[in-house]
Amino acid sequence: MSTKLSNAQIAWRAAQDIEDGAYVNLGIGFPEMVAKFQPPGKQAIFHTENGVLNFGEAPVEGEEDWDLINAGKKAITLRPGAAFFHHADSFGMVRGGHLDVAILGTYEVAENGDLANWSTGPRGVPAVGGAMDLVHGAKRVAVITDHVTKDGRPKLVKRCALPLTGVGCVTRVYTSLAVLDIEDERFVLREKLPTMSVAELQAVTGAELVLPDQIGDLVAPEL
Amino acid sequence: MSTKLSNAQIAWRAAQDIEDGAYVNLGIGFPEMVAKFQPPGKQAIFHTENGVLNFGEAPVEGEEDWDLINAGKKAITLRPGAAFFHHADSFGMVRGGHLDVAILGTYEVAENGDLANWSTGPRGVPAVGGAMDLVHGAKRVAVITDHVTKDGRPKLVKRCALPLTGVGCVTRVYTSLAVLDIEDERFVLREKLPTMSVAELQAVTGAELVLPDQIGDLVAPEL
Amino acid sequence: MDKTVPDLATAVAGIEDGMVVMVGGFGGSGAPIELIHALIDRFKATGSPKNLTVVNNNAGNGRIGIAAMIDAGMVGKMICSFPRSADPRAFTEKYLAGEIGLELVPQGTLAERIRAAGAGIPAFYTPASYGTDVAKGKPVAEFDGKHYVQERWLKADVAILKAELADTLGNLTYRKAARNFSPLMAAAAAKTIVQATKIVQPGEIDPEHVVTPGIFVDAIVEVSDPKQEEALMRAGVAYA
Amino acid sequence: MDKTVPDLATAVAGIEDGMVVMVGGFGGSGAPIELIHALIDRFKATGSPKNLTVVNNNAGNGRIGIAAMIDAGMVGKMICSFPRSADPRAFTEKYLAGEIGLELVPQGTLAERIRAAGAGIPAFYTPASYGTDVAKGKPVAEFDGKHYVQERWLKADVAILKAELADTLGNLTYRKAARNFSPLMAAAAAKTIVQATKIVQPGEIDPEHVVTPGIFVDAIVEVSDPKQEEALMRAGVAYA
Numbered sequence: 074m075s076t077k078l079s080n081a082q083i084a085w086r087a088a089q090d091i092e093d094g095a096y097v098n099l100g101i102g103f104p105e106m107v108a109k110f111q112p113p114g115k116q117a118i119f120h121t122e123n124g125v126l127n128f129g130e131a132p133v134e135g136e137e138d139w140d141l142i143n144a145g146k147k148a149i150t151l152r153p154g155a156a157f158f159h160h161a162d163s164f165g166m167v168r169g170g171h172l173d174v175a176i177l178g179t180y181e182v183a184e185n186g187d188l189a190n191w192s193t194g195p196r197g198v199p200a201v202g203g204a205m206d207l208v209h210g211a212k213r214v215a216v217i218t219d220h221v222t223k224d225g226r227p228k229l230v231k232r233c234a235l236p237l238t239g240v241g242c243v244t245r246v247y248t249s250l251a252v253l254d255i256e257d258e259r260f261v262l263r264e265k266l267p268t269m270s271v272a273e274l275q276a277v278t279g280a281e282l283v284l285p286d287q288i289g290d291l292v293a294p295e296l
Numbered sequence: 297m298s299t300k301l302s303n304a305q306i307a308w309r310a311a312q313d314i315e316d317g318a319y320v321n322l323g324i325g326f327p328e329m330v331a332k333f334q335p336p337g338k339q340a341i342f343h344t345e346n347g348v349l350n351f352g353e354a355p356v357e358g359e360e361d362w363d364l365i366n367a368g369k370k371a372i373t374l375r376p377g378a379a380f381f382h383h384a385d386s387f388g389m390v391r392g393g394h395l396d397v398a399i400l401g402t403y404e405v406a407e408n409g410d411l412a413n414w415s416t417g418p419r420g421v422p423a424v425g426g427a428m429d430l431v432h433g434a435k436r437v438a439v440i441t442d443h444v445t446k447d448g449r450p451k452l453v454k455r456c457a458l459p460l461t462g463v464g465c466v467t468r469v470y471t472s473l474a475v476l477d478i479e480d481e482r483f484v485l486r487e488k489l490p491t492m493s494v495a496e497l498q499a500v501t502g503a504e505l506v507l508p509d510q511i512g513d514l515v516a517p518e519l
Numbered sequence: 520m521d522k523t524v525p526d527l528a529t530a531v532a533g534i535e536d537g538m539v540v541m542v543g544g545f546g547g548s549g550a551p552i553e554l555i556h557a558l559i560d561r562f563k564a565t566g567s568p569k570n571l572t573v574v575n576n577n578a579g580n581g582r583i584g585i586a587a588m589i590d591a592g593m594v595g596k597m598i599c600s601f602p603r604s605a606d607p608r609a610f611t612e613k614y615l616a617g618e619i620g621l622e623l624v625p626q627g628t629l630a631e632r633i634r635a636a637g638a639g640i641p642a643f644y645t646p647a648s649y650g651t652d653v654a655k656g657k658p659v660a661e662f663d664g665k666h667y668v669q670e671r672w673l674k675a676d677v678a679i680l681k682a683e684l685a686d687t688l689g690n691l692t693y694r695k696a697a698r699n700f701s702p703l704m705a706a707a708a709a710k711t712i713v714q715a716t717k718i719v720q721p722g723e724i725d726p727e728h729v730v731t732p733g734i735f736v737d738a739i740v741e742v743s744d745p746k747q748e749e750a751l752m753r754a755g756v757a758y759a
Numbered sequence: 760m761d762k763t764v765p766d767l768a769t770a771v772a773g774i775e776d777g778m779v780v781m782v783g784g785f786g787g788s789g790a791p792i793e794l795i796h797a798l799i800d801r802f803k804a805t806g807s808p809k810n811l812t813v814v815n816n817n818a819g820n821g822r823i824g825i826a827a828m829i830d831a832g833m834v835g836k837m838i839c840s841f842p843r844s845a846d847p848r849a850f851t852e853k854y855l856a857g858e859i860g861l862e863l864v865p866q867g868t869l870a871e872r873i874r875a876a877g878a879g880i881p882a883f884y885t886p887a888s889y890g891t892d893v894a895k896g897k898p899v900a901e902f903d904g905k906h907y908v909q910e911r912w913l914k915a916d917v918a919i920l921k922a923e924l925a926d927t928l929g930n931l932t933y934r935k936a937a938r939n940f941s942p943l944m945a946a947a948a949a950k951t952i953v954q955a956t957k958i959v960q961p962g963e964i965d966p967e968h969v970v971t972p973g974i975f976v977d978a979i980v981e982v983s984d985p986k987q988e989e990a991l992m993r994a995g996v997a998y999a
Contacts, residue, residue: 094520096734116520118688118734122866123785123939126732127688127721139787139989140937146786146844146989154688154721156729157935159942159970160785160816161638161874164867168639168886169706171734192892198851199863201893202841206867209886210639240890240906317760319974339760341928341974345626346545346699349972350928350961362547362749363697369546369604369749377928377961379969380695382702382730383545383576384634384878387627391646391879392946394974415652421611422623424653425601429627432646433879463650463666631880640871641902643883662881662911671902692967727932728968 076268077249082293083217085110087176087247090215091117098122098167098207100177100190101145104217107176110296120172122203124163127155144203164203168210175211177204179218181233184280185258186243188216189235201238208239220248220277227279229253229260250274252291259283264291299491300472305516306440308333310399310470313438314340321345321390321430323400323413324368327440330399333519343395345426347386350378367426387426391433398434400427402441404456407503408481409466411439412458424461431462443471443500450502452476452483473497475514482506487514521687523718523739527557530712530740534558534568534677537595541574541633541704542585543680546604547749549697551681553742554714555584556758558679562593570595574633574675576626576700578602578610582757584748589613590759596620598673600629605752625653628670630703636672637706637735644669678708681745682731685715686722689736690729698730705735714742761927763958763979767797770952770980774798774808774917777835781814781873781944782825783920786844787989789937791921793982794954795824796998798919802833810835814873814915816866816940818842818850822997824988829853830999836860838913840869846992865893868910870943876912877946877975884909918948921985922971925955926962929976930969938970945975954982 078086080103088110091097097117099105108130111117118127121143128149132138137148166172179190191204208214218228229246246253251274252264261283265274267290275282301309303326311333314320320340322328331353334340341350344366351372355361360371389395402413414427431437441451452469469476474497475487484506488497490513498505524530531554534540544550562568571594578597579586586609588594602610602621613619624632625647635643644667648654658669680701682691691713693701705711718741764770771794774780784790802808811834818837819826826849828834842850842861853859864872865887875883884907888894898909920941922931931953933941945951958981 118520120734121936123788123936125726125936126734138935139987140789140935142786142788142936142989146788151726152721154686154690154724154733155726156690156732157726157933157938158729158732159938160866160870160940161943162732164870165634165638165706166732166734167867169637170639171637171706187890198842198847198854199861200841200843201863201865203866205865205891205893206885206887237891239887341760343974344696346548346696348696348966349974361695362747363549363695365546365548365696365749369548374966375961377926377930377964377973378966379930379972380693380698380966381969381972382698383626383630383700384703385972387630388874388878388946389972389974390627392877393879394877394946410650421602421607421614422621423601423603424623424625426626428625428651428653429645429647460651462647631878635883638871640883640885641905641907642900643875643880645880660882665881667881695967727935730967 078293079296081106081296083247083249085293085296086252086291087215087217091115091174094118095173096120096171098172098175098211100207103178104176105145120166122163124158124160125155127152164206167206170210170212172211174213174215175207176215176217177207179216179228180235181228181230182216182243182246183230183233184255184260186241186255187233188238188243189233191238192236204238208242213244214242215245215247216243217247220250227277230279261285262288264289266291301516302519304329304519306470306472308516308519309475309514310438310440314338314397317341318396319343319394321395321398321434323430326401327399328368343389345386347381347383348378350375387429390429393433393435395434397436397438398430399438399440400430402439402451403458404451404453405439405466405469406453406456407478407483409464409478410456411461411466412456414461415459427461431465436467437465438468438470439466440470443473450500453502484508485511487512489514522689522736523687527553527740530554530738531558531561533710536568537570538568538676539572539574541675541678541708543701543704545576545699546580547747547752549681549699549701550584550748551679551714552584552746552748554679554712555588559587559591559758562591569593572596572598574598574673576600577604578607580604580748581606581752582759583751587758589619594619596622598622598624600624600626623653630700632670632673633700633703633707636674637703640672642669642671673707675708676710678704678711680705680711680713682713682715684717684719684724685713685739686719686724688721689733689739690724691731691736692724692728693730702731705731710737711735712738714740714745716743716745717741762929762976763927767793767980770794770978771798771801773950776808777810778808778916779812779814781915781918781948783941783944785816785939786820787987787992789921789939789941790824790988791919791954792824792986792988794919794952795828799827799831799998802831809833812836812838814838814913816840817844818847820844820988821846821992822999823991827998829859834859838862838864840864840866863893870940872910872913873940873943873947876914877943880912882909882911913947915948916950918944918951920945920951920953922953922955924957924959924964925953925979926959926964928961929973929979930964931971931976932964932968933970942971945971950977951975952978954980954985956983956985957981
C-alpha cells in the first residue's frame with residue numbers, strides 16, 4: 074500500500090459520499106475526476122456554471138461540439154433529462170443553496186473553514202472565475218487536495234496566508250492522507266490512512282486535529 | 297361637438313402618439329382601449345405584466361383559453377412573434393426601462409409628476425398589483441383620465457391628496473379636455489379643446505397651467 | 520432518482536401547520552387546483568395543515584382554490600399584490616373581520632423577492648413603491664441620483680405548482696401565461712411540489728425548452744386533465 | 760417593425776469610441792466572431808471604435824475574437840471573471856505592460872450585475888467575495904446573521920451577441936451552452952446587436968421557446984454559417 078492516496082483515489086473517496094440523485098458541481102481540473110468514481114446505483118446530476126444541468130462524459134475525440142462545454146471549457150455530452158439555462162439562473166442555483174455538494178480543489182484550507190484556491194499572490198494576471206460563488210450556497214462544500222504542498226508544507230492550516238476565496242465555507246476535506254470535517258472552526262479527523270499514526274498526521278497538518286472516539290481507516294482501491 | 301372627449305376619444309388621442317414598433321403596457325381597464333385606436337401603419341407591441349409580449353385582441357366569446365390572459369385577467373390572443381416569460385423577467389422589462397410607453401388610469405396626478413391611482417384611502421381591502429412598478433422604467437409614463445372627478449373636482453392637482461403610486465413619474469397627461477406635459481414639476485399645456493378658453497380650463501385644473509407660445513387644438517373623431 | 524409520487528394526497532402530505540406556502544398562478548392561469556383541493560381535503564380530514572401563510576399574486580376567487588382554503592379556515596395570512604378578483608368574497612370577509620393577515624407587496628417586487636430567494640440574493644433595491652405608504656419603514660438608498668427601496672428575499676417552506684410537462688427528474692414546461700410566478704416559486708421554496716398534465720421520461724423534453732430545471736423540483740404528480748380555476752369560477756363551482 | 764440589417768458592417772456601425780461593449784459567450788461557446796471581426800475591420804479602416812471597455816467572462820483566446828480586438832489596440836479595459844484561457848497571450852502581454860485595464864468580478868456576480876442592469880435593480884447583496892480582496896472597498900451588510908457584499912448593476916452601451924434563431928422582431932433562441940451570458944447582456948445594453956444563424960418570420964419560433972424576447976433586441980444580421988471560436992483557435996487561425 075502506498076504512503077498516500079493518489080489524486081484518483083482522493084477523488085474516489087469523495088465520490089463515495091455523494092448520494093443518489095444529488096446535484097453536484099465539480100471544480101475545474103482535479104475535482105472533475107470525481108465524476109468517474111460514482112458508486113454503482115448512485116447517479117449524481119452534474120451542474121456546470123456555464124448553464125448546463127445533467128451533463129455526462131467527454132465526447133470521443135473529434136466528436137466535440139464546442140458550443141457544449143463545461144466551466145473548464147472542455148467538451149461534454151448530455152444525459153437524458155438535461156437542461157440549458159443562462160448564467161444568472163445558473164449562479165442562482167449555486168448561491169441559492171440548490172446544489173447538494175460542491176467539490177473544489179485548493180491551495181490552502183483553514184480550520185475555520187476559510188478557503189484559498191484562486192490566487193497565489195499579487196503576481197501575474199488575477200482570475201477568479203466562479204470559485205467565489207461556488208463556495209457559497211451548496212449544502213456541502215468539500216475540498217479535495219494533497220495533504221501537503223509539493224515542497225512538503227501543510228495545506229491544512231490554522232489561518233490561510235494566501236488570498237481568500239471564501240470565509241468559513243468549507244465543511245469537509247478529503248486529502249491524500251485523511252478525511253476531516255470542519256466543525257466549530259476545528260478540523261475533526263474522521264478517517265486516516267491505517268499505515269499512519271495520528272502523531273504522524275498531526276506533524277504534517279498546520280492546525281490541531283480534533284480526535285473523536287472513532288477514527289475510520291481511509292482505504293481506497295488501486296485505480 | 298361635445299364639451300369634452302369621451303373615454304374612447306381620450307384613448308384615441310393617446311394612441312396617436314405611439315410610434316410604430318413601440319413596446320407598450322396598457323393599464324387595466326380604461327387604458328386597454330388605447331390598443332383599438334392605433335393609427336394605420338403603426339403597430340405597437342403590447343406587453344402584459346403576467347408574462348406575455350405581443351398579444352392581440354380578445355378572442356371570440358366561447359373561444360377563450362383561460363391560461364392565456366392579460367394582467368386584467370381577460371382572455372387574449374397572440375400575434376405572430378409573441379413570447380412567454382416568467383414574472384421576474386416581465387417586471388425586469390418594466391423596471392429595466394425597456395417599455396417605450398406605459399399608459400395608466402388615475403385618481404389624481406400632480407404637477408410634480410406624482411401619481412395616485414391605487415388607493416382611495418384606508419377603507420376596504422388594499423390592492424396595488426403592478427401599478428407601483430409600471431410607473432417606473434417606461435421611457436414615457438402617460439396618464440389618461442377625465443379632467444375632473446364625477447363630482448367636478450380637479451384630478452390634475454398641485455399635490456396628490458390620495459396615497460401615492462409613484463413619485464415624480466408621469467411625463468404626459470391626456471384628459472377629456474387637454475393634453476399636458478409635465479416638465480420641471482409643472483403642467484405645460486400642449487393641446488386643449490378648441491371650444492374652451494384657457495381660463496375655463498384653468499378653472500377646472502388644480503394647479504397652475506404653464507402656457508407655451510403654441511397650444512394645439514385637441515380634436516378627436518367621433519367614436 | 521424518480522421524483523414522481525403516486526397521488527395528490529401523497530404529494531401534499533409533508534405540508535405542516537404554520538408553513539409558508541407559495542401557490543403558483545396569476546388569477547386562474549397556472550393555479551394548481553387539484554393540489555390545493557388535496558390540501559383542503561387533508562385539512563378537513565385531520566385539522567392540518569392550518570395557520571398557513573399563502574403567497575400568491577391574488578387572494579382567491581369564488582369558492583375554489585385559494586378562496587376555498589380561506590373559507591376552510593386554513594390560511595392565517597396572505598402575501599400578495601392584488602387581493603381582489605371577480606369574486607373576492609372569501610378573503611374580503613375574513614380580512615374585514617380581522618381574521619386573516621395581509622402583507623401587500625407590489626407585483627414586480629413580489630416577483631423579484633421570490634426570485635431573489637431562489638437565487639441566494641438576500642436583499643436588493645427597487646424603484647417600485649419609493650415615496651409611497653407601501654415603503655414605510657423600509658430602508659431607502661440613493662443610486663446615481665435616484666431613490667430606491669430595499670426589499671428582502673421571500674422564501675417558502677413549500678411551493679405547489681402546476682406544470683404542463685414534467686420529466687421524472689423534475690424538468691418542467693408550462694402552458695402559455697400559466698408560467699407566471701411558478702418558475703420563481705420553484706426555486707424559492709425548500710420543497711417544490713408539482714402537478715403536471717403529463718409526466719414523461721428524461722430526454723423527452725428538449726433541454727433547450729426546459730423552463731424549470733429539475734434541481735428546483737422535489738415531487739411530481741400527474742393530473743392529466745387539470746381543472747382551470749377561471750373556468751370553474753365562471754361555472755359557479757364551489758369546493759366544499 | 761423589421762429589425763434585420765443587411766450586413767455585418769451596418770450592424771456594428773453605431774459603436775463609438777469609449778463605449779462599454781458586452782460581448783456574448785463563455786470561452787468560444789456563444790462568441791459572436793463575425794460581429795467582433797466586423798468591428799475590428801471598421802477600426803482598421805477608420806481608427807474607430809477605440810478605447811472600448813469590453814465585458815465578457817474571459818479576455819480572449821489565441822489570435823481571434825476578443826483577443827484580436829485587444830491585439831488591434833481597440834480595448835482600453837476588460838471587465839471579466841477569468842482573463843485566462845488556453846492561449847491568453849493578447850490580454851496578458853498588454854496587462855503586464857500596463858496597457859489595458861482590468862476589473863475582475865466573480866463569475867456569478869458578473870452574471871447577476873448584468874442581470875440587475877437589465878431588470879432595473881441598481882444594487883443587490885451577494886455572499887460571493889465577502890471577506891476577500893475582491894470585496895475591498897465595497898459596502899457590506901448583515902442579513903439573518905450572514906454577511907454579504909453590495910454590488911451594483913453593470914450596464915452597457917452595446918451588446919454584440921450570437922443567437923441560433925432570430926425572428927424579424929428580435930425574438931431569439933440560442934444553441935446549447937452558447938446561451939450563457941447572452942440573454943442577460945441583451946437586456947443590459949442600451950443597444951443589442953445580434954448575429955443569428957437563421958432569421959425567420961414572426962410566428963416561426965414557438966412563443967414557449969423564445970429565450971430572449973424581441974423587446975431586448977435592436978438589430979439582427981444573419982450569419983448563416985458562423986465560425987466557432989474554439990474551433991478557430993484549435994486550427995491556429997489568426998485574424999489580422
